[in-house]
Amino acid sequence: MSYTDLDTPMRTIMTPGPVEADPRVLRAMTTPIIGQFDPKFLELMNETMDLLKYAFQTNNKWAFPIDGTSRAGLEALLCSVIEPGDKVLIPIFGRFGYLLQEIASRCNAEIHTLEKEWGEVFDPEEVIEAIKRVKPKLVVIVHGETSTGRLQPLEEIGRFCRENDVLIAVDAVATLGGIDVRTDEWCLDAVITGTQKCLGVPSGMAPLTYNERIEKILKARKKIERGLSEFSSNSRRIQSNYLDLSQIQDYWGPDRLNHHTEATSMLYGLREGLRVIKEEGLKARFKRHKLHEKALVAGLEAMGVALFGDTEHKMTNVTCIKVPEGIKEEDIRRTLLEHFGVEIAAAFGPLKGQILRIGSMGYSCRKENILKVLGALEATLIKYGAKVNRGEALQTALGIYENVDQLAATV
Amino acid sequence: MSYTDLDTPMRTIMTPGPVEADPRVLRAMTTPIIGQFDPKFLELMNETMDLLKYAFQTNNKWAFPIDGTSRAGLEALLCSVIEPGDKVLIPIFGRFGYLLQEIASRCNAEIHTLEKEWGEVFDPEEVIEAIKRVKPKLVVIVHGETSTGRLQPLEEIGRFCRENDVLIAVDAVATLGGIDVRTDEWCLDAVITGTQKCLGVPSGMAPLTYNERIEKILKARKKIERGLSEFSSNSRRIQSNYLDLSQIQDYWGPDRLNHHTEATSMLYGLREGLRVIKEEGLKARFKRHKLHEKALVAGLEAMGVALFGDTEHKMTNVTCIKVPEGIKEEDIRRTLLEHFGVEIAAAFGPLKGQILRIGSMGYSCRKENILKVLGALEATLIKYGAKVNRGEALQTALGIYENVDQLAATV
The missing domain is CATH 3.40.640.10 (Type I PLP-dependent aspartate aminotransferase-like (Major domain))
Structure with missing residues (x-):
């Protein structure tokens, strides 16, 4: 058996860890x-x-x-x-x-x-x-x-x-x-x-x-x-x-x-x-995690995906979604990974098979990653026959980011 | 307090670990x-x-x-x-x-x-x-x-x-x-x-x-x-x-x-x-450690430094030397580190202050490192007034390496 040079795929890691x-x-x-x-x-x-x-x-x-x-x-x-x-x-x-x-x-x-x-x-x-x-x-x-x-x-x-x-x-x-x-x-x-x-x-x-x-x-x-x-x-x-x-x-x-x-x-x-x-500052960092959560959540909701759990006590850096009826969670994860290079996480214990977990943590918590996971998830759900509002997720998320950009520009 | 870019000195690490x-x-x-x-x-x-x-x-x-x-x-x-x-x-x-x-x-x-x-x-x-x-x-x-x-x-x-x-x-x-x-x-x-x-x-x-x-x-x-x-x-x-x-x-x-x-x-x-x-192969690797030990030990002996312990059970990758009379081991280590960028190790317990330990392990176990530690140690010992055979260590070590090169060339 020969051991080649390290040759790992580039991944967009949107799990609750380890992240990029x-x-x-x-x-x-x-x-x-x-x-x-x-x-x-x-x-x-x-x-x-x-x-x-x-x-x-x-x-x-x-x-x-x-x-x-x-x-x-x-x-x-x-x-x-x-x-x-x-x-x-x-x-x-x-x-x-x-x-x-x-x-x-x-x-x-x-x-x-x-x-x-x-x-x-x-x-x-x-x-x-x-x-x-x-x-x-x-x-x-x-x-x-x-x-x-x-x-x-x-x-x-x-x-x-x-x-x-x-x-x-x-x-x-x-x-x-x-x-x-x-x-x-x-x-x-x-x-x-x-x-x-x-x-x-x-x-x-x-x-x-x-x-x-x-x-x-x-x-x-x-x-x-x-x-x-x-x-x-x-x-x-x-x-x-x-x-x-x-x-x-x-x-x-x-x-x-x-x-x-x-x-x-x-x-x-x-x-x-x-x-x-x-250098970023803790306050700015927490704000960044909140912004990207907002775009992710709004995008998921616009897509028609159901979120798991109450909003009041939601972690800003983990977003759990319910697996749409009739689709296996493994199929969603595998398709995201194999075709889009995006990793999201399965669940443990009583929630296994019921929910999927999307992380937006640290360096992984970036605009392009949020947009990538939304786009890839929509395509994956469509592939497996889920009913989604096509094209809405990214427009909604982009709207949030542009709104923030405009706010920043007018300050 | 500001925290600069990582800016570490280049060291030649001849301790029993961590090494380069x-x-x-x-x-x-x-x-x-x-x-x-x-x-x-x-x-x-x-x-x-x-x-x-x-x-x-x-x-x-x-x-x-x-x-x-x-x-x-x-x-x-x-x-x-x-x-x-x-x-x-x-x-x-x-x-x-x-x-x-x-x-x-x-x-x-x-x-x-x-x-x-x-x-x-x-x-x-x-x-x-x-x-x-x-x-x-x-x-x-x-x-x-x-x-x-x-x-x-x-x-x-x-x-x-x-x-x-x-x-x-x-x-x-x-x-x-x-x-x-x-x-x-x-x-x-x-x-x-x-x-x-x-x-x-x-x-x-x-x-x-x-x-x-x-x-x-x-x-x-x-x-x-x-x-x-x-x-x-x-x-x-x-x-x-x-x-x-x-x-x-x-x-x-x-x-x-x-x-x-x-x-x-x-x-x-x-x-x-x-x-x-x-890739190197275990056998070749053990042989390399032996070769560099041979050059190091011969060099130290030629210099007139006393080795600690018997030869039969000596580790090939650790060489302990007695601290010459009248010199503080800290002075030797500090001079080696500050002026030559060479790190060797102090001792523990009953041997503390009595011996110094020179490692030749893994990637640190290379010809240039052996020659560097010998040259630096000789200069350091001379600086602190030890009686050494000036110039002999490196000639002896070089002789061993050249002998090996010639052997290899004639195979």
């Missing part, structure tokens, strides 16, 4: 390797921490990536904070809530869940009532649930937790950098994200931030590994070595205590992705 | 993202598995990367195999043996260790005697211990384990792709490596392989996560979700069960690094 990486990020990743303790590399690590604080909207001391994909970041936080028997409350409104439950259960937490039908979110009061009842050490909750395209309001829950000395950790994997996530203002103790969605960076890192309330727990559970100092034992030690935030913090902090070998090229890429975000 | 990435690998990493379930990406994943089997010299069914740095691979294997109370034997002959102990202890293993003074390796008989005494479920051992530059012979130990139904897992992070590692022939049940050393790929992935003896344990401990299927409980469940090999295997296998989002660009890079290895 910003070309600037990919170019940054070709920068030659420098050592992990090279003074220049330490400078880049520090800059990345600062840039992350901007993206997380936080003044926390700690913000750094875990070298692994998003769930590595979730597990790092959970296994570093949860001790066996700790009460953890997990409000679940889709697949990724189950993942939090799965990870927390492997940390031997005493888990309490609340569940919502897929497609809905929690009224903050429901969660607050559960917190009063359960009195958990920690609440863990998803911000943007890509499996249903729904966004959970967090501010009231965060404030209630802070006032009542309960910790709250948030899975913002799908939202950070595309949808407003106010770590400090919403009183979130820890926020975890991934690189492959709204940050425009390839999958492989999980940036997170946490405050001094979390740091206090890490300090109490700290155990320096043998070979670096005398054997230190701690009955409260964190169950993972690789995902031990107390150690990773010492590697990112001024002590530079050797833990892993930081993923050099991914760090270059993350820094560049964050620099792009800083 | 092959430019072909860095170029491959700029390939645009495609989705994790894109048919083309699945093909690339399968090719990477095949290429890994070549590098691991195995016919095992399973060989894939963990998305994390080397120790993520070590922990994935250990936490997936070790159950609380399992007897694990760890022969330790340097820092990375302690790391294995550290990780295994967090899996609640009953740990038995053997220790050697740093700089020595175990006589296989010593380990075999300990296996007879302890009767462990698993032996975990480092192949190439970069903290001392020593290579542990594994064949006899592996065969004894196989004959006596004991499992053996090997940390080949520093050796695979640069030094012979015969997974099948030596009867190794699991072998773990990292990308940032002899594979010539940036840090961030930990390829591993394991056989059906390990797979049987994974199968017994398997627990499919909720949200993907009905809740499955298993009292023997693996303590990590991210590093759960039974789940990661289902993601790499034909079921393609969603686990993490594979690190796209790193996978492109790994495949290219492995393709480079296949």
Whole structure:
């Protein structure tokens, strides 16, 4: 068997991740390797921490990536904070809530869940009532649930937790950098994200931030590994070595205590992705995601495609549509991919086969991509015999974009 | 604070990792993202598995990367195999043996260790005697211990384990792709490596392989996560979700069960690094590492620098030298880096300040790098007043290279 030069097709990736990486990020990743303790590399690590604080909207001391994909970041936080028997409350409104439950259960937490039908979110009061009842050490909750395209309001829950000395950790994997996530203002103790969605960076890192309330727990559970100092034992030690935030913090902090070998090229890429975000500005970035969502949604509605879920709690960067009667969702996805080079996503669990999910995240969230997916979807639905309003989707979307252009021109 | 374009110095990285990435690998990493379930990406994943089997010299069914740095691979294997109370034997002959102990202890293993003074390796008989005494479920051992530059012979130990139904897992992070590692022939049940050393790929992935003896344990401990299927409980469940090999295997296998989002660009890079290895050929690659070691060692000896440790068990890709009397090792390293752009490594634990470690791994293992480090080191030692045989190192190394060229020319 011979292995050819990498020869991948060009794709327009309109899924909820991984999405297209910003070309600037990919170019940054070709920068030659420098050592992990090279003074220049330490400078880049520090800059990345600062840039992350901007993206997380936080003044926390700690913000750094875990070298692994998003769930590595979730597990790092959970296994570093949860001790066996700790009460953890997990409000679940889709697949990724189950993942939090799965990870927390492997940390031997005493888990309490609340569940919502897929497609809905929690009224903050429901969660607050559960917190009063359960009195958990920690609440863990998803911000943007890509499996249903729904966004959970967090501010009231965060404030209630802070006032009542309960910790709250948030899975913002799908939202950070595309949808407003106010770590400090919403009183979130820890926020975890991934690189492959709204940050425009390839999958492989999980940036997170946490405050001094979390740091206090890490300090109490700290155990320096043998070979670096005398054997230190701690009955409260964190169950993972690789995902031990107390150690990773010492590697990112001024002590530079050797833990892993930081993923050099991914760090270059993350820094560049964050620099792009800083240059665009978070506000402008959220506005861009809203604009393209507006064009996409209006186009889909004009086409006659039914949207899934309520509008009020819709994520701006994920749009779920109902699969038209009599058509197989696989046929739609396959045709889009094979003929148009457009990738959209299937669904999980109870929604599998019922809905399709269109992402508009980070670098993928661009006018030409929105127009391409609308045009390709219309042709695909017509091919499979769906009743659509021919030609309307693109005219409607173009109208929205031109309107914005005119508004901008008259300012 | 403004963040400039990435502007890193060019370095000649002669440490035991991370070392220079092959430019072909860095170029491959700029390939645009495609989705994790894109048919083309699945093909690339399968090719990477095949290429890994070549590098691991195995016919095992399973060989894939963990998305994390080397120790993520070590922990994935250990936490997936070790159950609380399992007897694990760890022969330790340097820092990375302690790391294995550290990780295994967090899996609640009953740990038995053997220790050697740093700089020595175990006589296989010593380990075999300990296996007879302890009767462990698993032996975990480092192949190439970069903290001392020593290579542990594994064949006899592996065969004894196989004959006596004991499992053996090997940390080949520093050796695979640069030094012979015969997974099948030596009867190794699991072998773990990292990308940032002899594979010539940036840090961030930990390829591993394991056989059906390990797979049987994974199968017994398997627990499919909720949200993907009905809740499955298993009292023997693996303590990590991210590093759960039974789940990661289902993601790499034909079921393609969603686990993490594979690190796209790193996978492109790994495949290219492995393709480079296949093209060069393992035998030629090991020979290249030996040749450059020969030139480096001869040059150092000609210079009058003392080597650390015995010759018989020296790793070909790590050369440890004693810090000349009266000179601070930091001064040597700083001068090399600041003035010559050459990075070599300090030492850990009992050897800190006593020795310096020079790596010659993967893409960094090239004639111009060997000559550069010799020339730069001589100048640096002279600058700090060490007594060296001026001018001898490079003449000796050149002599070795020219001799090889002549041999090649006369074949």
